[in-house]
Every structure is written in C-alpha cells, then in structure tokens.
Amino acid sequence: MFRSETEDESEQLQSDADPSSSTCCRGEWSQSGFVPGADQKDLTNEDNSGKERETTPLTRRSTRKRSQPVSSSAAASSLNSPSTMYKLRSHRRKTYFAALPRNNSCKRPDKTFSTAGRRNEKRKCQAGKQSQAQGDDEDDERWCGVEEEDLEPPQPRFRPERDVGPQLNRTANYRPLDLFQLFFSTSVIDTLVKNTNAFGKKKYQNQKESWVQVTSADMYSFISLVLYMGIAPLKTFKDFWRGSKLFSLPFPASVMPCRRFLAISRSLHMNDPVVEAANEQKKGTTAYDRLCKIKPLYQQILEACHTFFHPYQHISIDERMVATKARIGLKQYIKNKPTRWGFKLYVLADSVCGYTLNFFVYGGKEYEPTGKGLAYDAVMRLLDIPFLGKGYKLYVDSFYTSPALFLHLLGKKIWACGTVRSNITGFPKTKNNLMTKSTKRGTIRWIRKGKLLFVKWLDTREVTMCTTIHKAYNNDLAKRRVKNTEGEWTVKQVPIPGCIKDYNRHMGGVDLSDALIGYYNVLHKTQKWYKTLFYHFVDIATVNAFILHKEMCKLHNMPAVTQKAFREQLILSLAEIGSVPRRSPQQNFMVPASPFKATPITSTAAGSADESTATPSEVPALGHLPSYFVEQMTNVAPRNRATAGRRSCVVCKRKSPVYCSTCQKTLCFTTSRNCYSQWHRRNRICI
Numbered sequence: 001m002f003r004s005e006t007e008d009e010s011e012q013l014q015s016d017a018d019p020s021s022s023t024c025c026r027g028e029w030s031q032s033g034f035v036p037g038a039d040q041k042d043l044t045n046e047d048n049s050g051k052e053r054e055t056t057p058l059t060r061r062s063t064r065k066r067s068q069p070v071s072s073s074a075a076a077s078s079l080n081s082p083s084t085m086y087k088l089r090s091h092r093r094k095t096y097f098a099a100l101p102r103n104n105s106c107k108r109p110d111k112t113f114s115t116a117g118r119r120n121e122k123r124k125c126q127a128g129k130q131s132q133a134q135g136d137d138e139d140d141e142r143w144c145g146v147e148e149e150d151l152e153p154p155q156p157r158f159r160p161e162r163d164v165g166p167q168l169n170r171t172a173n174y175r176p177l178d179l180f181q182l183f184f185s186t187s188v189i190d191t192l193v194k195n196t197n198a199f200g201k202k203k204y205q206n207q208k209e210s211w212v213q214v215t216s217a218d219m220y221s222f223i224s225l226v227l228y229m230g231i232a233p234l235k236t237f238k239d240f241w242r243g244s245k246l247f248s249l250p251f252p253a254s255v256m257p258c259r260r261f262l263a264i265s266r267s268l269h270m271n272d273p274v275v276e277a278a279n280e281q282k283k284g285t286t287a288y289d290r291l292c293k294i295k296p297l298y299q300q301i302l303e304a305c306h307t308f309f310h311p312y313q314h315i316s317i318d319e320r321m322v323a324t325k326a327r328i329g330l331k332q333y334i335k336n337k338p339t340r341w342g343f344k345l346y347v348l349a350d351s352v353c354g355y356t357l358n359f360f361v362y363g364g365k366e367y368e369p370t371g372k373g374l375a376y377d378a379v380m381r382l383l384d385i386p387f388l389g390k391g392y393k394l395y396v397d398s399f400y401t402s403p404a405l406f407l408h409l410l411g412k413k414i415w416a417c418g419t420v421r422s423n424i425t426g427f428p429k430t431k432n433n434l435m436t437k438s439t440k441r442g443t444i445r446w447i448r449k450g451k452l453l454f455v456k457w458l459d460t461r462e463v464t465m466c467t468t469i470h471k472a473y474n475n476d477l478a479k480r481r482v483k484n485t486e487g488e489w490t491v492k493q494v495p496i497p498g499c500i501k502d503y504n505r506h507m508g509g510v511d512l513s514d515a516l517i518g519y520y521n522v523l524h525k526t527q528k529w530y531k532t533l534f535y536h537f538v539d540i541a542t543v544n545a546f547i548l549h550k551e552m553c554k555l556h557n558m559p560a561v562t563q564k565a566f567r568e569q570l571i572l573s574l575a576e577i578g579s580v581p582r583r584s585p586q587q588n589f590m591v592p593a594s595p596f597k598a599t600p601i602t603s604t605a606a607g608s609a610d611e612s613t614a615t616p617s618e619v620p621a622l623g624h625l626p627s628y629f630v631e632q633m634t635n636v637a638p639r640n641r642a643t644a645g646r647r648s649c650v651v652c653k654r655k656s657p658v659y660c661s662t663c664q665k666t667l668c669f670t671t672s673r674n675c676y677s678q679w680h681r682r683n684r685i686c687i
Helices: 005-017 026-032 046-055 058-067 073-078 082-098 115-140 176-180 186-203 216-231 237-241 250-255 258-267 273-280 292-307 374-382 403-411 498-506 509-519 529-555 563-577 603-608 675-682
Strands: 314-323 331-333 341-350 356-361 392-396 414-419 444-449 452-458 462-467 477-483 489-495 626-628 658-660
Touching: 176 529, 176 563, 186 216, 186 258, 186 273, 186 292, 216 237, 216 250, 216 258, 216 529, 216 563, 237 250, 237 258, 250 258, 250 563, 273 292, 292 356, 292 529, 314 374, 314 509, 314 529, 341 374, 341 509, 341 529, 356 374, 356 529, 374 403, 392 498, 403 414, 403 452, 403 462, 414 498, 452 498, 462 498, 509 529, 509 563, 529 563, 658 675
Parallel strands: 314 392, 392 414
Antiparallel strands: 314 341, 331 341, 341 356, 414 462, 444 452, 452 462, 477 489, 626 658
C-alpha cells in the first residue's frame, strides 16, 4: 500500500531539518531529485514545475526520472522551480554551519582564501587547542600542604672510588712543611725558579744592576716571608725591614735582605716568557689564552688538590672573589659578595671541613659552551674529577639550580639540593593553593614533578627549594623568635622542610674555606694581576695543608694546633731550608734593657782572691760602656767594619756605629762629636 505524495514529502522535510538524522551528502541531494527544507505550498506549484521542465536539458531530466521513485515523480518535478531552489540552498547552508562546533579560534575560512591561508588558520586552531590543554594541565596541579603525605625518594648509596679523607700514609706524622710541600712541591719550586730567572735576566739586561740568579733556597725564603707578612701585615714591603722604634722586626732581615726580596717580587713569573710572547701574538683570536701567565702553577695546584684528599658525601659549589682593582677584562663584579670587585673563581669544596677540591678562574668564553648556560657548564666542569665516585649530595644556590641540571646529575648518580628561582624553566607555574599575605610563619607548600620536589617555606620571607634528595616534610622543627599579641619576644617551634635544614647545614663548605683564608690572607697590592692569583694560590695551599693536618690529627686521636700556630711552624721551617743572608741582620737594639746594677766587692774578697780567679758574681760592674754594632755581626769584610750596622744617633741624628751597651741607645763617639757624654749627662747618668 502506497502513501500519498504529501506524506512522503513531509517526512523528507522533517529528516532534513534534523542534522543528526541526515545521512545524505550534498551530492546525493542533487542526484535524488528532491531538496529538503521546502514547505507544502512550494511542493504543489504545478506552473513552476512545467516551466522548469521546459528549461531543463533532456539528459538531466531523464536521469532524474530514472533515479527517483515512481510514487514521488510528480512532487519532485514541482521542486525544480527557481524560487524553490533558492530557498532550499539557503536552508542547506544554515543547516550545515549550524552543525559545526562553535569555537572562536577556529573560524570558517572564506572562499577567497588561498591554500596557505587555510593552513595558517588550521595551525592557529591547533595551537589554541594545545594552549588550552596546557592550561588544563596547570589547573590540575596544586601546591600541597604538610597534611598531605609525600613519598620519600630512594636515598643514594654512597660509593666513593677511594677512602674518604686524606690520601696519605695514615700511620706517619707529617710536619706543616711536609703538608705544604704536597702543593708547592720541588717541581713547582723549580718551575717558579726557572721562569723567574728567565724574566729577570731579560728585565735587567739593559740596566746598571745585573740580575742575580734565583735558587730554590731563595724561593723558599721568599715564600716564607710572604706567609709571614700575612701574620704580621704592614702597608708596604719596606716597612718589614725598617729599624725604627715602630717598625723593628728582626725576622725578615734574618731571612733575606730587603733589596733581594723586592727583586724576586718584581721578577716573579709562573710561565715562560717565550710562551707568553707567543700567546700575545694570538690576541684577538680564539686560540688566545687569557690565563697563560698563571697556567703552569694553576694546573699543578689543581692536580694536588685532587690527589691528596677525597671528599665526604656532602659537597657544595659557590663563587669566590679574589680582590683586585686591576684594569683587566678578567675582573668581575658581584654585588652580594663582601668582595665585590675581583677575579671570580668557581669552587667545589667539602661541606664538612672546607677543603678546596676543585676550582677554576673564570676567564670568559675560554672553552666551548654547551648551550645550557654558564651555571650548568660550571657545575659539570667542577664535577669532572677522576675517581670521584657515586652517591654524592651536592648543594648549590639559586644561580646554579635548574631542573635540567638536577635531572642530568641524577643520571650520573649525584643527588642535588638548592634554592631555586621561580622564573626558571621547569618550575611549576600554577597558582592553585599558593600562600597569601595572611599565611602563618612556618607554612609549607610543595609539588612533586617526577623525581624533582619543589618546596616553598614561609619564614621571614618566602624560601623556594628544589631537591632530588628529600621528601616534603619530615616533622622537623626550628626555633624562631616571634612577637606575641602583647609585643613580647618569645621562642616558638615552627615546621621546617628537611631540604632547607640540610641546605643550611651543608651549603657553607666554600664559605668555610673563604673564612680560613681570610684570617691570615697573604694578598698584597700589586700592579700585576697574575701576582694577585699567585698569592691566592699560596693561601689555598696553606689552608688545604692545615685541613689535612686536622684530619690526620683526628685519625691519630691527637689535638690539632690552631691555624696561626700551624703557619708559624711552617714559616720557620721554610726559613730554615731557605737561603741565608750574606751578613747578619740588624739586631733590635731599641728594646729597653734593665738597668745594670754593680755588685760591690768586699775587702776580704779583694784581698784573698786574684782578679783572674774571681767568680763572675765577684767581678765589678763596668758601667755604661760604648760598644760597636759590628761586634754583633759575622762575615763582615775588614774594610767595612768601621761603617757596618750604623744607625741614627738619638742626639744629632747622624749615622754612628756606636751604642751604649746598657742604655741601648745609638750615640756618636768621635773626635768631632761626643754625643755619648752629652746624652748621659743630660739624663743625669754618671759614667
């Protein structure tokens, strides 16, 4: 039984009006001979259908007749009028675009756009979807509190390549000189002597005074005086040899004459002048070495630091500034350091004892960068130590900390912890559950991203940490002084993350080394930048030797001496193996002596004993007798005995070789000047 044409047409219109029920494509609509969306009035218009049949080609008309059902042939012919076709096309466009997803970022491309324009629109649409997905991921993250449990990461297994501590014979007793010579060995001294002689000979070749060759003994005496000047600092070198009442130090003159010390200091060189001249010709090229002048000593000190000590599990990295105002490109500026201007050194130190394990002087782009930043390259260069081992815990500050660095170190079995900057790549950007201004002191927030833990802790200010060692909270507490409601200071226990507690305990390795160096710093003002670094290398060697002494005393259960006593013993030992001056030093005759008391001679003693047989206590006092300075000296040529050791007279200020043996005053006693009697009479001293 067939339905009427009107019922068939209405069902087709309802199905086209509903996009979900439509399964026909646009081409099928045109081939089937009917178009959805027309109303009943248009479907019964016979006049328009007759005109349309006359204007339609026979081939198309016959095709449509063959493809449509017999029962709807009359109705289909009535749909081909121009007005009906226009209304149906507009309806199809509205229905098609109504079914598209409504997204402002994905607009319908205009028909006039080129293919490249459609691609750009498509890329923008995809980028919008990706950014929306990232935003959804950040919204999923949140800062957790202490009430939420964090899983503790697996702790490192400490496996060093060598036994930790001094790499020495642990049953032997080492003197300060033996420990210092581990760093300034005979090869180091020979290098200094060779290069100093080469430069001194070149410098003095056109001068009246000829260059006297420096020996190894002279270099030991020179280093002894350099260390002595760190214990008893004065403004200039010449002040150590002055014989006035204020500057009367007999030790420097007993080790080396002033002129000899100044000559070695002016000609001191660590590299061969020929090598330096060849390097200067490369200036302006990539082959130029800015640290060429210190290279041999630099490398030998570094090798000694690696060799004679193995670090404990906790190590730290930080910068160190060596003060200088030299006009050279190596000079750096760090505003947060006590020494703002100077040479910048990156230092790896043991967190327990402060031993300097590795360091390098920052000389700009002297090596090929990896493209991951200066801090990343500095850490990897300092940790590039043979026989270091695995399982170390490294502590750094915010300059070095980055998620990329910590993950790379974790792959090398080195765990890390440090303060972090919130604008670094990889730091969580979510603001969900952040701390506010009303948050209480001691509040902790944390986020774990795989093997990285980010922690925020509110103390007097907000502290942000990144670590691969710790868990968020281990029930640790810290004492803080806070004000109560009445304005009184009280001690309060506040929660503290374990990473911050360990950071405060183990981050100070480099600071401890800097403090030990700063107590007796041998640095002096100099016009040559490389001499500044030479003095610093002497400081590093001395402090490392002192730390080795303390570690050896711990192994032997013996008390260690202080650093001052250690340096004093070292100075005396270096002076003993050093050169001896050709004449005795000027003695300190300005020290007041106790008055000479004469012992009276009894008549019995005088009558019973001869003068030659009298005991020393029975010898009568001789009073204030003059003496010559030359009597206290040795190896003085006969022609110089009349003028050797002359000093300023306290009366006429002229030079005199005579002094009072009791008053210890320099006085003239010649045929033209008798200041000796004049001074004693003025002071009512009977002679």
